[in-house]
Amino acid sequence: MTSSTRNRVGRNRVGTPPAVRVWERSLLLHGRVWKSSLLGSFLQPLLYLAGMGLGVGALVDATTGSPELLGGVSYLAFIAPALLVAAAMMVCAQDSLWPMLDGFIWSEAYKGMAATPLTPGQVSDGIALWHATRAVVTAGGFAIVLVLFDDTRTWGLLAAVPVGVATGLAFALPITAWAATRDGDRSFPAILRFGIIPTFLFAGVFFPIEQLPAAIQPIAMVTPLWHGVELARGAVLGTLSAPAASLHSAVLVAYVFAGAVLCRRAFGRRLGS
Amino acid sequence: MAAAPLITARGLVKRFGDFAAVAGIDVEVESGESFGFLGPNGAGKSSTMRMIGCVSPPTSGELRIFGLDPVTDGREIRARLGVVPQQDQLDAELTVEENLVVYGRYFDIPRAECRRRAAELLDFVQLTDRAGSKVDPLSGGMKRRVTIARSLINEPSLLLLDEPTTGLDPQARHVLWDRLYRLKQRGVTLVLTTHYMDEAEQLCDRLVVMDGGRIVAEGSPRSLIQQHSTREVLELRYAPGTNEERAHAIADIGDRQEVLPDRVLVYTHDGEAALHEVHERDAAPISSLVRRSSLEDVFLRLTGRTLVD
Ligand SMILES: Nc1ncnc2c1ncn2[C@@H]1O[C@H](COP(=O)(O)OP(=O)(O)OP(=O)(O)O)[C@@H](O)[C@H]1O
Numbered sequence A: 001m002t003s004s005t006r007n008r009v010g011r012n013r014v015g016t017p018p019a020v021r022v023w024e025r026s027l028l029l030h031g032r033v034w035k036s037s038l039l040g041s042f043l044q045p046l047l048y049l050a051g052m053g054l055g056v057g058a059l060v061d062a063t064t065g066s067p068e069l070l071g072g073v074s075y076l077a078f079i080a081p082a083l084l085v086a087a088a089m090m091v092c093a094q095d096s097l098w099p100m101l102d103g104f105i106w107s108e109a110y111k112g113m114a115a116t117p118l119t120p121g122q123v124s125d126g127i128a129l130w131h132a133t134r135a136v137v138t139a140g141g142f143a144i145v146l147v148l149f150d151d152t153r154t155w156g157l158l159a160a161v162p163v164g165v166a167t168g169l170a171f172a173l174p175i176t177a178w179a180a181t182r183d184g185d186r187s188f189p190a191i192l193r194f195g196i197i198p199t200f201l202f203a204g205v206f207f208p209i210e211q212l213p214a215a216i217q218p219i220a221m222v223t224p225l226w227h228g229v230e231l232a233r234g235a236v237l238g239t240l241s242a243p244a245a246s247l248h249s250a251v252l253v254a255y256v257f258a259g260a261v262l263c264r265r266a267f268g269r270r271l272g273s
Numbered sequence B: 001m002a003a004a005p006l007i008t009a010r011g012l013v014k015r016f017g018d019f020a021a022v023a024g025i026d027v028e029v030e031s032g033e034s035f036g037f038l039g040p041n042g043a044g045k046s047s048t049m050r051m052i053g054c055v056s057p058p059t060s061g062e063l064r065i066f067g068l069d070p071v072t073d074g075r076e077i078r079a080r081l082g083v084v085p086q087q088d089q090l091d092a093e094l095t096v097e098e099n100l101v102v103y104g105r106y107f108d109i110p111r112a113e114c115r116r117r118a119a120e121l122l123d124f125v126q127l128t129d130r131a132g133s134k135v136d137p138l139s140g141g142m143k144r145r146v147t148i149a150r151s152l153i154n155e156p157s158l159l160l161l162d163e164p165t166t167g168l169d170p171q172a173r174h175v176l177w178d179r180l181y182r183l184k185q186r187g188v189t190l191v192l193t194t195h196y197m198d199e200a201e202q203l204c205d206r207l208v209v210m211d212g213g214r215i216v217a218e219g220s221p222r223s224l225i226q227q228h229s230t231r232e233v234l235e236l237r238y239a240p241g242t243n244e245e246r247a248h249a250i251a252d253i254g255d256r257q258e259v260l261p262d263r264v265l266v267y268t269h270d271g272e273a274a275l276h277e278v279h280e281r282d283a284a285p286i287s288s289l290v291r292r293s294s295l296e297d298v299f300l301r302l303t304g305r306t307l308v309d
């Protein structure tokens, strides 16, 4: 039977990379909801920008002293690139919790993959590729919306998208690695409530972290979100210095790299012991 | 020259911490045969199957599949195996066909070829008419058949089935047995686990009885029954709570007795004659049954416990 397999499949065929074959399943599953999901990628930014950028922005921009604090730009322009990055974080964090546990304990799809020639590391890479895809769609959708506004229509948006993807992965990979060690979802709501939401609120998206108490600032500074926000905002508003850009990029890359290593290890333990 | 065995295990051990789920087993499976692991819950069947399936490295001992070492050649072995795990692992939201195609892609089989094989396999498991429907609403027996079809997508020569029919109704079980029997006729080597003695008797040329991580007996179903049991069994039911007392009164009838909570089993070569004697002792039961010995009796004899409780 195996020889007939080889004949029919063809000996010289160039195969598809393993991670892509894992990714195909996520794509197919997601395909059931892609329309609503794509709509969400545009609607959510529009709502946030309308509410926070234009609504709250009108108040902020009228307050004396705030233009200096925000670097001389409108509040909309200040938060828009940051919201782009934060949206990628949100989507990636959610995708890294329940859907991962499904693969390990409910549908056991990842266990099914491990019974094929795929290795746990390749399964992990395929999942990472999927997180990246979700981040691209989220950040990309946000960037397209930002083109509609005069204050944010800059070439820097092109750089903000990969920054959003890197930030998304900087959250997705460590959280996925954590989820891969869990036998239930009891800790998941707490991760969102006490990890992701406070990060969203205090890591520089809505106001400069200099406004935070001095003791809290370092906490904001270690989150990947702050680095992503600084990069994206700097790129879109054209205020980024080369050293700052290198530093923030290096931190994000380190998070993504470490996350990928942790993920591979967690998948290896879970699927191969 | 005899062909090398498809599976060889010597002193195979799987530990989880201090606990030995598989405590040193020796097994050989020849190409084309149908081999079973029979044992109760927790006997170590799945742990053994996962080692053979190269998803769980042995703690110690030697294991060869297709003559290859699972630790170093796991990918190559898995590429040639079909696996039906204890839990179906299907994507409930995808269609039956999509489940097969997605799985085929894990083997790097081109999409068009996956679809061609899926159609063929769904025909084989008699689910062609459900190809386009989601997996979620299918019955347990149908899902099991989807899983079997899926496990064949890479055209394996060795198929591992972990409790293929547990939880299915009798009719669904017979449909599955029929399909598995056809696979065996096509030359596919079947290795399965079960805690149903009738399944082992139906499907297995040879089997090992496992208990507590060890092999307690090995042979064909028929030879195991011959070795470890009598030809017939007389089952007696008495009023609740009186089994011990009644059994004592008829202790010398038959070769051997087992007193279970709900019945007394008398092992004998002639069940009717034994029943006649029981009546003569004034130990008439509420009901009685004479039947042939089964692997259930072998298991009871070897371990002192019933297989399914
Ligand atoms: N990953 C694990 N960690 C710790 N203990 C385990 C693990 N997997 C199995 N065990 C234990 O090993 C023993 C054997 O389990 P196994 O699943 O191999 O039994 P089984 O014969 O397949 O039983 P069943 O009929 O219930 O499927 C059980 O006591 C089980 O609790």
Ligand SMILES: [Mg+2]
Residues within 6 Å of the ligand: B045, B046, B047, B086, B162
């Ligand atoms: Mg089991």
